[in-house]
Amino acid sequence: MPTYVSPEKCKGCMQCVNICPSDIMHIDPVEGRAYNIEPSMCWECFACVKACPEGAIDVRGYADFAPLGHRVVPNRTPDRIYWTIRMRDGSTKEFSFPVRRGKWGSIASPANEPAPDAEAVQSQLLSFEPDYLAVEVLPTIASSAPT
Amino acid sequence: MEDGVRSAPQVVDCDVLIVGGGFAGCGAAFEARYWGRDLKIVLVEKAAIERSGAVAQGLSAINCYMGMRWGENRPEDFVKYVRNDLMGLSREDLVYDVARHVDSSVHLFEEWGLPIFTDPSGKYIREGRWQVMIHGESYKPIIAEAARAAASQVDEHVLITHLLTSADDPHRVAGAVGFSVRDGTFRVYRARVVIVAAGGASHLFRPRSAGEGWGRTWYPPWSTGSAYALLIRIGAEMTQMENRLVVTRFKDGYGPVGAFFLYLKATATNAAGENYEVARRPGLRERVGAYADATPLPTCLRNDLMFREIQEGRGPILMHTERVIDSPEKETVAWEAFLNMTVGQAVTWAAQGTDPGKDPSELILSEPYVLGSHAVCAGAWASGPADLASGEYQWGYNRMTSITGLFGAGDTIGGSAHKFSSGSFTEGRLAAKGAIRFLTDHPERPPVADAAVESMRSTIFAPLVRFLAARPKITTGSVHPELLFPDQGLHRLEKIMDEYGGGVGSNYTTNDHLLARGLAQLTHLKEDLGAIGAGDLHQLGRAWELEHRVWTAETVLRHTRFRTETRWPGYYYRSDFPKVDDEHWHCFVNSVYDPATREWKLFTRPVRALF
Ligand SMILES: Cc1cc2nc3c(=O)[nH]c(=O)nc-3n(C[C@H](O)[C@H](O)[C@H](O)COP(=O)(O)OP(=O)(O)OC[C@H]3O[C@@H](n4cnc5c(N)ncnc54)[C@H](O)[C@@H]3O)c2cc1C
Ligand code: SF4
Ligand code: SF4
Numbered sequence: 089m090p091t092y093v094s095p096e097k098c099k100g101c102m103q104c105v106n107i108c109p110s111d112i113m114h115i116d117p118v119e120g121r122a123y124n125i126e127p128s129m130c131w132e133c134f135a136c137v138k139a140c141p142e143g144a145i146d147v148r149g150y151a152d153f154a155p156l157g158h159r160v161v162p163n164r165t166p167d168r169i170y171w172t173i174r175m176r177d178g179s180t181k182e183f184s185f186p187v188r189r190g191k192w193g194s195i196a197s198p199a200n201e202p203a204p205d206a207e208a209v210q211s212q213l214l215s216f217e218p219d220y221l222a223v224e225v226l227p228t229i230a231s232s233a234p235t
Numbered sequence: 236m237e238d239g240v241r242s243a244p245q246v247v248d249c250d251v252l253i254v255g256g257g258f259a260g261c262g263a264a265f266e267a268r269y270w271g272r273d274l275k276i277v278l279v280e281k282a283a284i285e286r287s288g289a290v291a292q293g294l295s296a297i298n299c300y301m302g303m304r305w306g307e308n309r310p311e312d313f314v315k316y317v318r319n320d321l322m323g324l325s326r327e328d329l330v331y332d333v334a335r336h337v338d339s340s341v342h343l344f345e346e347w348g349l350p351i352f353t354d355p356s357g358k359y360i361r362e363g364r365w366q367v368m369i370h371g372e373s374y375k376p377i378i379a380e381a382a383r384a385a386a387s388q389v390d391e392h393v394l395i396t397h398l399l400t401s402a403d404d405p406h407r408v409a410g411a412v413g414f415s416v417r418d419g420t421f422r423v424y425r426a427r428v429v430i431v432a433a434g435g436a437s438h439l440f441r442p443r444s445a446g447e448g449w450g451r452t453w454y455p456p457w458s459t460g461s462a463y464a465l466l467i468r469i470g471a472e473m474t475q476m477e478n479r480l481v482v483t484r485f486k487d488g489y490g491p492v493g494a495f496f497l498y499l500k501a502t503a504t505n506a507a508g509e510n511y512e513v514a515r516r517p518g519l520r521e522r523v524g525a526y527a528d529a530t531p532l533p534t535c536l537r538n539d540l541m542f543r544e545i546q547e548g549r550g551p552i553l554m555h556t557e558r559v560i561d562s563p564e565k566e567t568v569a570w571e572a573f574l575n576m577t578v579g580q581a582v583t584w585a586a587q588g589t590d591p592g593k594d595p596s597e598l599i600l601s602e603p604y605v606l607g608s609h610a611v612c613a614g615a616w617a618s619g620p621a622d623l624a625s626g627e628y629q630w631g632y633n634r635m636t637s638i639t640g641l642f643g644a645g646d647t648i649g650g651s652a653h654k655f656s657s658g659s660f661t662e663g664r665l666a667a668k669g670a671i672r673f674l675t676d677h678p679e680r681p682p683v684a685d686a687a688v689e690s691m692r693s694t695i696f697a698p699l700v701r702f703l704a705a706r707p708k709i710t711t712g713s714v715h716p717e718l719l720f721p722d723q724g725l726h727r728l729e730k731i732m733d734e735y736g737g738g739v740g741s742n743y744t745t746n747d748h749l750l751a752r753g754l755a756q757l758t759h760l761k762e763d764l765g766a767i768g769a770g771d772l773h774q775l776g777r778a779w780e781l782e783h784r785v786w787t788a789e790t791v792l793r794h795t796r797f798r799t800e801t802r803w804p805g806y807y808y809r810s811d812f813p814k815v816d817d818e819h820w821h822c823f824v825n826s827v828y829d830p831a832t833r834e835w836k837l838f839t840r841p842v843r844a845l846f
Contacts, residue, residue, distance in 0.1 A: 090447060090450075106283055107286050108286075109282040109283075109455065110450070110455075110456055110457050111776060125773065127447055127450075129449070131291070131292075131452075131457075132450075132578055133292045135291055147582065149579075150444065150447050150448035150451055151446060151447040152445045152446045152448035153444070153448060154582060155588075160581055162574075164372070171570075171581075173585050174585060175588055175590070176586060176587065176588035183567060183574060185370045186370045187370065187373040188348045188349070188350065188377060189349075193380065195348075195377075195381045195384050196384060197384040198266075199268050201269065204269070209270060209668075210672070212620055212622055214339060214668060215269035216339055217339050220339035221303065221304075222304035222338065222342060223303045223304055223338075226335055227310050227335045228335070228622050228623065229845055
């Protein structure tokens with residue numbers, strides 16, 4: 089469903105412009121507010137909706153098959169996302185799911201690991217293997233009897 | 236906007252250049268840093284890596300996980316599954332290689348904070364044999380965080396248009412060029428090794444959706460076939476490009492069916508309430524022989540059963556969610572499957588007033604897509620791992636293409652189906668390790684000719700220049716006698732592919748005459764690409780995306796024409812060769828475009844069973 093922007097809420101902060109994978113959220117040079125420049129190339133991915141700090145972006149189902157009168161609204165926090173869904177008949181449903189365990193920004197560069205030796209470079213093992221395979225050895229076809 | 240046309244190019248010299256920061260590209264950045272501590276690793280992405288690529292919305296399942304630590308599956312079990320599902324044709328060395336490594340990637344994801352469904356003992360909860368369930372709304376930003384921690388530099392909003400080859404050797408990659416879709420600067424990346432991970436291709440064929448819903452494709456509208464076009468145009472060998480994918484999805488919203496068929500165990504029926512997959516199985520056996528007895532039934536053959544059911548007038552096909560959703564927990568699973576992965580399906584339910592606990596939902600077959608990571612495996616022909624591959628499957632470095640120093644992963648690489656998100660990330664890791672080994676053996680920095688770079692600059696920005704020159708010839712609007720605009724070209728491409736290449740509008744059916752017509756029309760479209768006009772940087776991006784799609788589409792038609800059989804009923808049909816023909820076609824169809832002579836070569840390569 090293509091996005092649309094509330095003129096009262098939008099502050100022109102560019103977050104949606106930065107995140108849209110389709111490059112279709114742009115700032116109107118006259119109004120100074122965001123809008124969807126190419127609704128027919130919108131994937132309803134909600135990346136911009138989730139990213140907007142003002143809650144200014146909403147979506148309306150594609151005109152070619154979605155009747156009017158619905159809303160699907162996310163509220164994403166660092167560890168959970170909350171969804172409110174308004175059905176056609178006015179009833180609502182609410183769901184919430186975890187999005188991440190632990191802290192954002194906690195993933196370390198693999199360069200922090202001890203440097204691999206030349207022999208490891210020539211082996212079939214990837215980084216963190218075999219430990220992270222959680223089996224003793226990396227399988228290879230000679231070692232595994234086909235059935 | 237005029238920056239790129241006039242100002243000095245922004246030149247970046249690096250060791251490893253990664254094109255595309257999706258699942259495969261992020262995996263490549265992570266792994267390249269582990270093995271290449273002091274290297275300059277640059278990741279270039281046309282959007283922002285937190286939400287770029289096919290996983291922009293998140294996912295609700297990891298579709299490739301062996302569970303070796305719990306003895307659930309061995310890599311060879313996966314190879315057998317893929318062999319069946321692809322009707323015999325896959326690169327089993329590549330498939331096995333992904334399978335034996337994929338668990339370590341998933342265990343890293345869990346450590347990084349991806350919430351995976353587990354039972355009280357910590358064992359992952361399965362959706363199906365290969366799938367594990369996740370709360371995956373933030374799957375992509377988590378993976379992006381790992382890539383950012385590893386890469387020397389992440390250049391975002393830069394669209395790569397061409398690969399560069401060495402001034403000494405046209406078969407040696409030397410970098411890439413493109414432009415910033417934000418400030419219009421011309422970007423030149425000179426690299427010792429390049430890993431292309433630019434995703435699959437949507438919008439080659441006309442989609443079912445119309446008007447405003449044009450972007451409502453199953454694979455995202457930003458999957459533009461760059462991975463294929465970049466490689467094809469410098470002469471890389473391609474494989475299985477005819478192996479396009481049609482998916483069974485919830486109608487219009489395109490919600491995936493996995494959680495419903497596999498986890499909730501829902502069934503689909505025709506309008507009369509008949510389980511057509513069971514009822515029509517004997518007829519299928521008559522058409523495709525023993526392939527009909529494979530368990531599970533190959534994805535294309537399940538499509539074929541649904542396709543015929545609809546053709547013969549027994550639609551709509553209904554997914555009976557209402558028969559299996561009998562608790563609030565299951566209702567939550569059903570909604571989460573969409574909210575984390577295809578929000579548009581939740582919107583469709585809300586808009587149409589469908590309560591999955593009370594009402595069935597309609598299923599449909601999508602338009603075709605071209606990609607390398609799903610139940611199909613179109614893409615570049617790549618070298619396999621030395622302990623599993625030999626002969627024409629191995630030339631030194633894992634996941635290196637036929638171009639020296641050019642690697643690929645994920646949707647880019649052909650023959651290795653069913654990688655999905657986790658397998659694509661894993662293949663990115665494999666490609667990066669192959670690339671580091673290559674760098675160890677090849678200390679040189681391939682020379683790049685300045686003249687070649689300059690000529691690319693004028694090619695890249697030509698649509699802007701053309702527009703400015705021709706604009707005064709009309710009052711205003713989009714109808715111009717000399718210019719074609721990117722969306723107009725895309726509509727033409729989709730129409731050609733739909734009507735001649737076996738899209739929805741032609742019942743997925745084509746033949747030699749239709750393919751010849753289609754190729755002739757594509758030739759005209761390619762000529763018209765020289766008249767594309769772009770009024771701004773956004774349009775310039777669309778112009779290059781169109782160019783990449785057209786090259787991909789041409790390759791698809793050429794491959795489809797060469798394979799004179801119907802290998803994958805349910806993906807497409809050759810009406811002139813309606814049978815699966817194992818005697819002649821149990822092999823790969825490969826192609827090479829020669830940029831010097833502009834000629835195409837199509838030929839076969841053997842399919843070799845690993846065991
Ligand atoms: C609706 C949907 C549901 C899915 N469900 C599942 C599931 O449940 N489980 C699962 O495991 N997998 C699932 N998948 C599959 C999974 O998303 C893909 O297999 C995987 O993302 C492929 O990885 P990739 O890196 O090859 O491509 P992508 O992840 O698509 O990455 C390609 C990247 O390249 C960039 N790019 C493209 N062209 C250029 C260019 N010219 N210049 C610069 N950058 C460029 C793109 O912006 C993008 O970031 C699903 C996919 C879709 C669309
Ligand atoms: S993110 Fe929100 S507030 Fe910021 S420009 Fe976009 S719509 Fe406006
Ligand atoms: S929903 Fe996605 S594709 Fe549509 S405008 Fe927002 S970010 Fe872009």
